[in-house]
Amino acid sequence: MLKLHNANVGSVVTVKDLTSTGLLRERMLALGLTKGAQVEVVRRGPSGDPTVFNIRGAMIALRNEEASMITIS
């Protein structure tokens, strides 16, 4: 299963599912990480983590731990 933290910089991927629960899942949904949402991988931070994603037009930085809870296709 492909996870968001493995996606290459510059690629545009589609959200398949979230494996997060509770508050974090709620936060992710609020940011627009719903099934079928398009996410662009914009850039990685100075040490390769966190990564900036373009989620519904907003630049959101997620740590690898969070990005790995988002399965993509």
Added chain:
Amino acid sequence: MGLTYQSTKATALKDTFQIKKNPGQYVIALAGNPNTGKSTVFNSLTGLRQHTGNWPGKTVVNARGEFSYNDDEFILVDLPGTYSLFSSSVEEEVARDFICFGNTDAVIVVVDATCLERNLNLVYQLMELTDKLVLCINLIDEAKSKKIEIDAKGLESELGIPVVLCAARSDIGISDLKAALYQVATGIIKPSTNVVYYEGPIEALLTKLNPILMKYAKNINPRWLALRIIDGDEKLIESIKDYITDEDLDNIEIILEENKLAYDKQALRDSIASTIYNKVEHVTKTYVKNSSKKVNRDRLIDNYITSKVFGIPLMLLTLALILWITISGANYPSSLLAKFFFGIEGKITIFFNYIQAPDWVHGVLVLGLYRTLVWVISVMLPPMAIFFPLFTILEDLGYLPRVAFNMDHLFKKACAHGKQCLTMCMGFGCNAAGIISCRIIDSPRERLIAILTNNFVPCNGRFPTLIAISTVFLVSRGKYGILPVLSVTGLVVIGIAITLLVSYLLSKTILKGIPSTFTLELPPYRIPRIGQVLYRSIIDRTIFVLWRAIIIAAPAGVITWIFGNIYIRDLGIIGHVAGFLNPAARLIGLDGFILMAFILGLPANEIVLPILLMSYLSTGSMIEFESIDSLRRILLDNGWTYLTALNTMLFCLLHWPCATSLLTIKKETASIKWTLLAALIPTGVAIIVCSITTLIFKLFGWG
């Protein structure tokens, strides 16, 4: 909006849900995502007449303001910025409860024209909650320059609520907004919101619950309430139980039992969120035209600001540059102010002699009170008046989240929260404000770490001390004040390093745990409005901090002078205390007077240096210090070496938090234990670091 120092005046949240209003007055809530320019809309509507009774939500200060339109009064309440209303954080809960249970007459929802898709999610959620809604699409100027076109009329009929296009910082669209708001709040227009329809089974259940909840439609939207009952929002259900009769509650229970949905709570929440976002996606595609080419200015800037190679060096360079401008710019006005005030002192002294006032009156009022005040003003005002506007510009540009982004991997290694970096940035202004801003960290463990270590960032009360000492000892050794700049920058870096180290140690000992989640939005870069910057940094920050320093410095000056001049045998009380502290102080490379000044400086760090100087002067070596330069002579005469200077700066950087900070910690943690630790940890660190430097200096024979 950044934190202002008003935020230290905390008031209870729940009390403010009901806002007092007279006939002809309307309460308006201002909602919206973070970073949509909500506070600019607020200021534009109220004409910057911010109410002094600001109340803090979680991250930002929620201001109240007033304006009138057509002879009616409007009370505007700025709610915390939120992405959603599902109470997954305290901000969301505050915003939702205010709209739900407060006596609002209308809600303005501010959205970012350049990021409409994400913003409309909140709009649809609000539309379920209330129909007295006005949509303010802000930053329309930015959207234009990004070649984004928005069909406001189309959106208006799609959503069913008034839509106003605004560029609040240029006051564009604000009168239209007022007009729309007036019509909605007074009931001239009754918007009929076109809410989202969910998947079949959910809608079926909503229809079944509707007849029961219709009875309460006057207080709360039945459809919204039914949705929250279905998705099992326990906190909300608990708080509405008082409003609903037991019989109805039982009936709801029965309906829910008979019509069990096929999904669990999580799937239900997913479905609701997806449905809203699918709708939003469709609406954005229909009414927003984006014809910009792919090259994006922000991304070009970010290529450097957040780059692997330049990111961190650029950050340090920015810090050094700000300090350089501050130090070199403050030098001249500082000595000018000092000359001016000490010139007046001469005149006052002549007056005192003329009226033949006793010596002690002159001592207390002039040598004690006046001199300390003069010192505080002439040393603190110029650097603050330069530093704060520069810092506010960085804040408004959108640079701080980038700093947090660049530094995050270090905080992750320290098992701390990435947003701790933002709270440290706030600490540069004032540690008490920094400690309050720790509320943006959701996880209690990491919030505590951020609170306990915030003190390692030098606040503006300590910057003048650091700047003054480094200038006195280093300015003659380098041109253009480069050495003091480097040494103060170095001290800030040491402070950051110690923050990380202590955070790591806390994470491995008393605050064990793994880093929690981290989502950080990098807002678009925005060109700061100089007028706003000056207003906020000078009025809100500089004057506030200076005033605090003055009211503490005045009595401290008097007391210090009295203690310095009441003699027991042949030495003033201050001399005795300093003598008592001296052996311990020597071990950490200070002297008894310095340690005593830090102890007496507990109420506010700003007064440490003036107290120290007065103590030195009161022991006999009466030198008039007419300019900042004579500071060097006073210090050298009292046996200062490079080690003394270095350790005084280190001790200043690392020692216990000031009383205001400690009180704030007490308030924020509601625990004596953590407050005590917040005092003991920095004290321990300061003693250890200063002992090490003393040892090194002694080993090499420098000291």
